Amino acid sequence: MCDCFPVAVSPHEPPPAPTTRDLRGELRVLLSWRRVFNRLRAVLRSALVTFVVLTATLWLMPGVASADIVQTLGLVLLVAGTGAVLRPLLLVGIVALGGWGAMLLGVVAQITVIVVALELDPAERISGLPSLVIAAILAVVFAAIIDWMLDSGSDDTFVKEAKRLMRGVRRRQMRQAGGPILTLRRPRQGTEPGLLMLQFDGLSEPVLRWAVRAGNLPTLGYWLRSGSHSMVGWHTGMPSTTPASQAGILHGAFRQIPAFRWYEKDTGKLMVTNRPRDAATIEPRLSDGRGLLRDGGVSIGNAFSGDAVVSLLTVSHAALPGRSARGWAAFMASPYGFTRALVLGVGEVFTELHQARLQRRRNLQPRVSRSGAFLALRPASMLLRDVNISLIAEQMARGAPAVYCDLVDYDEVAHHAGPARPESMRQLESLDRMLGVLERLAPEAARRYHIVVLSDHGQSQGATFRQRYGETLDGMVGRLSAPDQADGPATPAEESANEPDPPVAPLLVVSSGNLSLLYLTRFAHRLCRAEIDEAYPRLVPGLVAHPGIGLVVVRDEDGPVALGTSGLHRLRDGTVEGADPLLPYGPQARADLLRHQDAMHVGDLVLISSVDPVTEEVAAFEELVGSHGGLGGWQTEAVLVHPSRWPVGRPELDGPDAVHRQLVEWLDMLGLRTQPVEADELEAETSAPRLSRAHDG
Known part of the structure; x- marks a missing residue:
């Protein structure tokens, strides 16, 4: 395979008018035996599925008299005719409503x-609106299940629907460009390049290498074995979270984000990056107008936009795709889109219940509860994956120069099952299938797309802090601070995206994986060790002595210092007293911690859980068996898969900002940046710095 997708006509060139000879050739192609056979097979399959579905539905409906085959066949024809008339009208309504209207009308x-x-139905076997609706729901569910079984779980029908969408987009573009309204021939291949950047959320390099070697990822495995693509690891630094990594990858502003959640003393707000209102507040701090996607790019499913011209399902923009995103509407309206995903999502819930039960029966350790909200997250992530691929297909047909999309399936499951457990590997395999889907859609695209696969961080496994020590971190902090605290105990900050901010306590614990930031909220500036000891004399010694806390980072008179049970490490000059507490965290730990100390709104205290030197397991401060946010294990080992012939300007990609520069260089190499990289960097150096340290006092 080559390092790109062979695709179709350039959107900047008007299609040539067809000649008589062209039209004759097109008619021969249209009426070829293979195409006719494929169309007949599709019609027969659709009729067979509809016949079986209607027969089963009528049989299950109470009080419905049995009917002969002829009557049911007549109903099959009636369904086909009704669909041919109503579906185009409903699709127009879905496109007009956009957003939530598409989700509602899709079903x-x-x-x-x-x-x-x-x-x-002339036989009038079902009467009354309630009975009609119940029968229709049963029929839709049965159809989705049967179609899935006939495809043996493949993506054939999904690909066919996506191709139909892409051809419709191309036809509309031809009309707008003044070309022929209808053309039967496939447009000639174009030469303009495009770039698809697909983020496999939470995937570490060691897990990907193992999965490829095991032969579980046929698409990525073929790319790597054939030499069309190469795989390199890159170091995320701290915090190893999606918002921080995307702030760097998309905007080159990694140090603006200290964690997944944090407290801002200057505004008194608790920021949570998966809350749309907070993400919308954060993005202007990141953006300088030179983001990764500024030149006509598209952001799909990300935390931030990267200065994209089009942002779809992007948290900072807090909106579902609107009327212009026909891929959203087509997915929702298609029998193989939202309805299919919804039905199969219910199956995912039962699969999850079964897998969780197996873990309990086998007493698999470490493990966490997999009930509650996670039961809804698992089918939702599958639905989001299919929606994202549909939106990518539409943008490929439109000829978007660059697309960056975050696919979260693996990360969501790995949090609760474990990063290398079979359930997580199954999600990774489904993402590999999506790469194969994009390959199959490539001939319908308007550019010659290259593809890059990357992750934003990895995950580290381990029993949680509460499981190991019988109390939560905020409970322990409350104990250590209780004698000196007149205003109440420590308060954890782990609310969901839709919950309001809790009351701010004098001592606030904000956790992200095995990283936790502690804030003394009564003070407007960032405190040093002496000030913390004066307010809470037992706090720092108690945290350092606890076996579940591997590092306590605090500012001293000589700068930041990392404290461990048996020694300390002065981060500024590298001086070590006693046993070096950074050794279990790898050779880059000092640089990671120093860089994190310069981040905006970092805590008065920074805590990182202990890490097992043998298994590299960590103790997350959240109830997650697979976690990320701090240091230890594979959570900082991300991956980048790119076309082999492309130069990698930096042998070691250290941090998301370095990945941003590398991606920008590739875009520039492809001619997809309006301004050379050197000019961008010069502007960045001469403009006012985005990083302000006024909050440190």
Whole structure:
């Protein structure tokens, strides 16, 4: 395989008018035996599925008289005719409504077709709107299950629907460009390049290498074995979280984000990066107008936009795709889109319950509860994956020069199952299948797309802090600070994206994986060790002595110092007293901690859990068996898969900002940046710095 997708006509060149000879050739292609056979096979399959679905539905409905085969076949034709008339009208309505309207009408469209067909049934076997709706819902569910079984779990029908969407987009572009309204021939291949950047959220380099060697990822494995692509690891630094990494990758502003959650003393706000209102507040701090996607790029499913022209399902923009995103509407309206994903998502819930039960029966350790909100997250992530691929397909048809999309399936499951457990590997395999889907969609695209696969961080496994020591971190901090605290105990900050900020306590514990930031909120500036000891004399010694705390980082008179149970490490000059507490965290720990100390709104105290020197397991301060945010294990070992012939300007990619520069250089190499990299860097050096340390006092 080559390092790019062979694709179609350039969007900047008007299509040539077809000649008589061209039209004859196109008709021969259209009427070729293979195409006719494929169309007949699709029609017969659709009729067979509809016949089986209607037969089963009528049999299950109470009080419905049995009907002969001829009557049911007549109903099959009625459903086909009703769908041919109603679906285009419903799709127009879905496109007009956009956003939430598409989600609602996506399901309603499928049900409406069946309801109308049953109402028009001459046999009048079902009467009354409630019965009609129930029968329609059963039929839609059965159809989704049968289609999935016929495809043996493949993505054939999804690919066919995506191709139909892409061809529709191209036809509309031809009309807008003044070309022929209808052309039967496939457009000639173009030469303009494009770049797809697909982020496999939470995937570490060691896990990916192991999965490729095991032969579980046929698409990525073929790319790497054939030599078309190369794999390199890169070091994320701290915090190893999606928002921080994307702030760097998309905007080159990694140090603006100290964790997944943090407290801002100057505004008195607790910031949570998966809350749209907080992400919208944060993005202007990151953006200088020179983001990764500024030149006509598209952001799909990310935390921040990267200065993209089009942002779809991006948290900082806090909106579902609107009327212009036909891929969203088409996915919702298609029988193989939202309805199929919804039905299969229910199956994912039962799969999750079964897998969690197996873990309990085998007494697999470490493990955490996999009930509650996670039961909804698992099918939601699968639905989001299919939506994202549909949106990518639409942008490929439109000829977007660069697309960056975050696919979260693996990360969500690995948090609760473990980063290398079978359930997580299954999600990784599904993402590899999506790469194969994009390969199959490439001939319908408007550019010659290259593809880069990267991750934003890895994950580290381990029993949680509460499981190991019988109390949460905030409970322990409350104990250590209680004698000196008149205003109340320590308060954890782990609310979800939709919950309001809790009341701010004098001592606030804000955790992200095995990283925790502690804030003394009564003080407007960042405190040093002496000031903390004066306010809470037992706090720092108690934290340092606890076996679950590997590092306590605090500012001293000589700068930041990392304290461990048996020694300390002065980060500024590298002086070590006693046993070096940084040794279990790898050779880059000192640089990571120093860089983190310069981040905006970092805590008065920074805590990192202990790490097992043999298993490299960490103790997350959240109830997650797979975690990331701090240091230790594989959480800082991200990966980048790129076309082998492309130069890597920096042998060691250290930090998300370095990955940002590398991606910008590749975009520049492809001619997809309006301004050379050198000019961007010069502007960045001469403009006012985005990093302000006024909050440190």
